[in-house]
Ligand SMILES: *[C@@H]1O[C@H](CO)[C@@H](O)[C@H](O)[C@H]1NC(C)=O
């Protein structure tokens with residue numbers, strides 16, 4: 408798995424990067440570099456004299472990248488070169504995006520507004536950006552998802568804002584989105600409306616961690632391969648909430664309050680490889696693991712599991728499981744580990760894959 412992170416631009420948690428090609432912004436620059444070879448070697452002086460180099464004061468404009476980060480800007484600068492494909496405005500003090508701030512940037516691919524003081528975005532601010540693929544709005548003060556985001560968007564990062572509700576209309580028609588990051592917003596109860604994600608027919612990665620949502624959002628698209636819902640207030644996993652999710656490979660539910668995983672849940676996600684249920688309130692191993700063909704990693708540490716049965720992980724006959732377990736964690740549970748019978752893990756060939764460990768009462 409690729410471990411490249413966008414840490415150059417974002418101090419984001421990046422365990423389990425989306426399967427989406429995350430090679431980052433160098434792409435834009437490389438493309439531009441290749442395409443601009445002619446221009447660089449041509450005599451440029453007369454051109455510059457005629458048109459004048461356009462670049463906002465104190466920003467740097469180079470190869471269609473306009474770099475205006477860390478300048479203490481209070482508003483979107485004017486005179487952004489119209490050929491800009493990447494506009495970096497992160498780490499400023501911008502409070503508002505007005506209707507015409509990005510009006511001339513028809514070729515913009517990526518817009519980075521991370522870590523500003525944005526609370527107002529004009530509903531038409533993004534309407535001309537028909538090529539925009541990446542929109543990074545994390546670490547701002549937005550109370551809602553911006554209206555009328557471009558349909559071309561592939562990646563939306565809007566974590567650490569003040570969003571209290573995800574409406575059914577929030578992502579309407581956004582069929583190109585692949586990655587969506589919505590964590591660390593004051594979402595609670597069921598403040599995600601049913602069907603909010605339905606239009607995202609290509610989405611493969613959704614993360615909604617560190618909120619107060621109490622259930623798995625309903626109506627998630629079947630294209631999803633990673634769903635990260637760690638550090639929320641989810642108390643139950645109902646089979647229905649994962650119905651039809653035939654592509655789901657990773658499900659993160661660590662640090663919730665889950666006491667129950669309904670029978671049939673795992674059968675609804677036949678291609679699951681990795682399930683994180685650590686730091687919850689489970690009293691038993693979730694049902695359905697022996698019948699599951701592909702699951703490899705199951706984190707169950709730091710729960711309230713007091714007993715482990717010999718049929719909890721492995722099928723009665725070999726050659727049933729198509730993928731081998733590569734990680735099972737059970738430490739920090741009240742089960743006395745010397746009482747777990749070795750036969751429980753008869754289908755696990757690499758014994759180092761199992762972490763039973765010690766449980767210490769505090
Ligand atoms: C979740 O709820 C708690 C208690 O009401 C609150 O202190 C906390 O800020 C909330 N978290 C978020 C991300 O809104």
Ligand SMILES: *[C@@H]1O[C@H](CO)[C@@H](O)[C@H](O)[C@H]1NC(C)=O
Pocket residue numbers: 670694
């Ligand atoms: C789950 O399903 C199994 C097999 O179908 C059944 O034996 C068990 O009682 C069920 N458990 C619950 C909690 O419904």
